[in-house]
Amino acid sequence: MSKEIKFNEETIALVNKIIKRYPEGKQKSALLPVLHIAQAEFDGWLSPETMEYVASLLRIKPVEVFEVASFYSMYNLKPVGKCILEVCRTSSCWSRGSEDIIKHLEKKLGIKVGETSKDGMFTIKSVECLGSCGGAPMLQCGASFHENLTLEKVDNIVENYRVEGKRKSYTDQDFKNTL
Amino acid sequence: MGKKILLEHINVPGIKSLDVYRQNGGYASVEKALKTMAPDVIVEEVKKSGLRGRGGAGFPTGMKWSFLAKPEGVERYLVVNADESEPGTFKDRYLMEKIPHILIEGMITSSFALGAKTSCIYIRGEYFYVSRILEAAIEEAYAAGLLGKNILGTNFSHDIFVQVGAGAYICGEETALLESLEGKRGNPRIKPPFPAVAGLYGCPTVVNNVETIASVPYIVMNGGDDYAKIGIGRSTGTKLISASGHINKPGVYEIEMGITVEDFIYSEEYCGGILNGKKLKAVVAGGSSVPILPADLILKTEKGEPRLMSYESLSDGGFATGTMLGSGGFMVYDETTSIVKNLYTFARFYHHESCGQCSPCREGTGWMEKILHRIVEGHGKHGDTDLLWDIQRKIEGNTICPLGDAAAWPVASAIRHFRAEFEEYINHPERIKEFKHLQELVS
Numbered sequence: 261m262s263k264e265i266k267f268n269e270e271t272i273a274l275v276n277k278i279i280k281r282y283p284e285g286k287q288k289s290a291l292l293p294v295l296h297i298a299q300a301e302f303d304g305w306l307s308p309e310t311m312e313y314v315a316s317l318l319r320i321k322p323v324e325v326f327e328v329a330s331f332y333s334m335y336n337l338k339p340v341g342k343c344i345l346e347v348c349r350t351s352s353c354w355s356r357g358s359e360d361i362i363k364h365l366e367k368k369l370g371i372k373v374g375e376t377s378k379d380g381m382f383t384i385k386s387v388e389c390l391g392s393c394g395g396a397p398m399l400q401c402g403a404s405f406h407e408n409l410t411l412e413k414v415d416n417i418v419e420n421y422r423v424e425g426k427r428k429s430y431t432d433q434d435f436k437n438t439l
Numbered sequence: 440m441g442k443k444i445l446l447e448h449i450n451v452p453g454i455k456s457l458d459v460y461r462q463n464g465g466y467a468s469v470e471k472a473l474k475t476m477a478p479d480v481i482v483e484e485v486k487k488s489g490l491r492g493r494g495g496a497g498f499p500t501g502m503k504w505s506f507l508a509k510p511e512g513v514e515r516y517l518v519v520n521a522d523e524s525e526p527g528t529f530k531d532r533y534l535m536e537k538i539p540h541i542l543i544e545g546m547i548t549s550s551f552a553l554g555a556k557t558s559c560i561y562i563r564g565e566y567f568y569v570s571r572i573l574e575a576a577i578e579e580a581y582a583a584g585l586l587g588k589n590i591l592g593t594n595f596s597h598d599i600f601v602q603v604g605a606g607a608y609i610c611g612e613e614t615a616l617l618e619s620l621e622g623k624r625g626n627p628r629i630k631p632p633f634p635a636v637a638g639l640y641g642c643p644t645v646v647n648n649v650e651t652i653a654s655v656p657y658i659v660m661n662g663g664d665d666y667a668k669i670g671i672g673r674s675t676g677t678k679l680i681s682a683s684g685h686i687n688k689p690g691v692y693e694i695e696m697g698i699t700v701e702d703f704i705y706s707e708e709y710c711g712g713i714l715n716g717k718k719l720k721a722v723v724a725g726g727s728s729v730p731i732l733p734a735d736l737i738l739k740t741e742k743g744e745p746r747l748m749s750y751e752s753l754s755d756g757g758f759a760t761g762t763m764l765g766s767g768g769f770m771v772y773d774e775t776t777s778i779v780k781n782l783y784t785f786a787r788f789y790h791h792e793s794c795g796q797c798s799p800c801r802e803g804t805g806w807m808e809k810i811l812h813r814i815v816e817g818h819g820k821h822g823d824t825d826l827l828w829d830i831q832r833k834i835e836g837n838t839i840c841p842l843g844d845a846a847a848w849p850v851a852s853a854i855r856h857f858r859a860e861f862e863e864y865i866n867h868p869e870r871i872k873e874f875k876h877l878q879e880l881v882s
Contacts (some may be wrong), residue, residue: 268711282601286640291622292605296564331624331794333606334564350526352683352770353726354784374663388608388788389526390565393683393770394533394690403568404786435519 265302265313276316287318293330294318295335300429304344305336333387334430341376341383342427345418346400351385352393357409361397362386364411368418381422402428441695442669444657444677449537455572457579460540460732466585467657469797470667472548476659481552482700484656487663493815494648495726495766496610497750498684501663506635507553508643513778515642517558518620519652522604523609524563525726526788527768530679533691535562535569539576543599545652547585548659550597553645557598561616564605573601608792612840613646615794626796627840628670650679671697674749675727678767678783680709685773689710700724701738701745704771717773724753725765727785728845730852731778732762758852770807779864782849783811789846800843803834807850814861817868822860 282289315322376383392398393408453459486501498749523531580586614628638644674696688711741760788806831847
C-alpha cells in the first residue's frame with residue numbers, strides 16, 4: 261500500500277507549469293492545485309508525508325501546507341474509499357429528497373455518513389451546496405455530477421462504480437459528464 | 440420572449456467551440472475595443488450601462504473599475520469570481536459550461552479597459568470539470584491570437600489562467616478569494632485597503648463575478664446607453680436566475696429585469712408553476728443569505744403592488760416585508776415545506792462555512808445550528824425562538840466580512856414571517872411526527 265511519496269517526471273513538469281503562472285517568488289499560489297494533484301496520486305488523501313513532500317516542492321514550511329489542507333473541505337486528511345459519494349444536503353436538495361438518498365445509501369452500503377465500506381470501495385459524505393440545485397437531489401463522485409437522483413438511479417450509480425472498481429478523483433481527465 | 444444577451448446563442452450546436460462562437464459574432468468586442476477604443480472610454484460605457492455586480496452585492500461595476508489604482512510600474516489584475524457557492528445559485532456553472540468563450544471574451548475586453556496584463560478565473564474546486572472546459576477554451580483563444588502577445592496585431596498582450604479552489608464558501612468573498620489565490624486559508628481581509636488598491640500580491644485588483652464580466656462584450660458592442668435601456672430603473676440589463684426547489688422546470692433563465700415574480704414562477708417560459716399542482720408557501724429569491732418571504736409578500740409588496748424581478752422591487756419594504764435580488768438563486772418552497780427544517784439546513788451550512796476568524800460568527804453560527812437541531816428533533820425549549828433572534832442580532836454587523844450577516848438574515852426572516860411554526864415545534868414536540876410536512880423528516 262505505502263508507495264514512495266514522489267511525483268513522476270510528467271507530474272513534476274505539470275507542477276512546474278502551474279508555478280510558472282505566478283510571478284517570481286509567488287509559487288505558494290500553486291498550493292491548492294498541487295494538493296489536488298497530490299491527493300489524486302496518493303490514494304485519495306493527504307498524509308503528513310504527502311503534505312511535507314508538497315511543502316518541499318513549493319519551498320514553503322510544512323505548517324503552511326497543513327493549515328491550508330485542514331481549511332478546505334475537498335482535502336481528505338484521513339484515508340477514504342476509492343469512490344467518495346458526496347451527497348448535497350442543503351436547502352433545494354433537501355427539499356427534493358436528499359435525506360432519503362442518504363438513508364438509502366447508508367442502508368445499501370451498511371455504513372453511516374463519514375464511514376468507509378469494509379472493502380474500501382465507498383465513503384459516504386454529506387456535503388453543502390454544490391451548485392447543482394436545478395438538478396436536485398444530486399451527488400458528486402470525483403469530477404462527475406449525478407443529478408435528478410432517484411433511489412433507482414443511485415443503485416445504478418453505485419453498481420457502475422463497483423464494477424469499474426477504480427479510484428475517482430476530482431482531477432480525473434476521463435470523467436464522464438452525466439448532466 | 441425577453442431580451443437575451445448572455446444566453447442568446449446557448450442552443451447553437453457547437454457554441455462551446457471558438458469557431459462556432461465566432462461565427463455567431465463572438466470576440467467582436469475584442470476587435471472593437473483593442474482597435475478603436477481607449478481604455479477609459481470602455482470604463483465610461485460600463486458606467487453608463489448601469490451594470491451592477493452579479494455575484495450578489497449589486498455594486499455598480501463601472502464605479503468599481505474607476506476605483507482601480509494605477510501606480511506606475513505596478514501590475515494590475517482582473518480576477519473573475521467563479522467560486523459560486525451561495526446555496527441556490529448555479530448560473531455561472533451553466534454559463535461557463537455551455538458557452539465558455541463569452542467569459543473569455545469579456546475578460547480580454549475588460550482587462551484591456553483596466554490595463555491588466557494577467558487575469559485569472561478562480562473557480563470552486565467542485566466545478567473541476569468546468570475548469571477543464573474553460574482551459575480548453577483558453578487554449579483555443581491562444582491558438583487564434585486572441586490571447587498572448589500582441590493580440591490581433593495590437594500592442595495589447597494578455598494572459599489568462601484558471602485557478603481551482605478546494606471547497607470553501609467563504610472564498611466567494613473577494614478578499615478571502617485573493618488569500619486563497621495566494622495559497623492560504625480563505626480568511627477575509629480587513630478593509631480598507633480595498634482590492635482596488637491592494638489586492639492580489641498587494642497589487643491593484645478588480646474582482647468581478649462571471650456573469651458581470653460576460654455582460655461586458657454586449658456593452659462594448661452596443662454602448663452603455665443601449666444596455667441601460669434594457670431592464671427597469673436602476674436594474675439595467677438582464678439577469679441570470681437559478682431556479683430550483685418545488686417547481687416544474689428548475690434551471691437557469693435569463694430574464695429582462697422588471698418581469699413580475701408571479702410571471703417568473705407560474706409562466707411556462709420560466710418555472711412553469713409549482714410542482715404537483717401544490718400551493719406556494721415561500722420563496723428565497725436571491726440565494727440562501729437573503730430573507731425568505733411568504734407567498735403573499737413575494738408576489739406582492741406590502742403596498743399591494745406586483746413584486747418585480749429587480750433589485751429595487753425585491754428590496755421594497757426593507758427587511759420587514761422585502762428581500763433582495765442577491766445572486767439570483769431563486770428557491771421555491773411548496774405548502775408542505777417545513778420552514779424550520781429548511782432553516783436548519785441553512786444554519787448548518789453557515790456554521791460549516793464560517794472561517795472562524797470572528798467570534799460572533801464562529802460561535803454564533805454554531806449556537807444557531809445547535810438550537811435549530813434540537814427544535815427540529817422535538818427537544819426545543821421555551822424561549823428558543825427568542826434566543827435565536829437574540830443570537831442573530833448579535834452576529835449581524837459585528838464581523839469582518841458579510842458571512843455573518845448572511846448567516847443572520849435567514850434566521851431573522853424565518854422567525855419574522857413564520858414564528859408560529861417555530862412555536863408549534865417547541866410547544867408540541869409529541870406531534871412532530873403527525874405534522875404532514877414533517878413525516879419524511881423524522882426517522
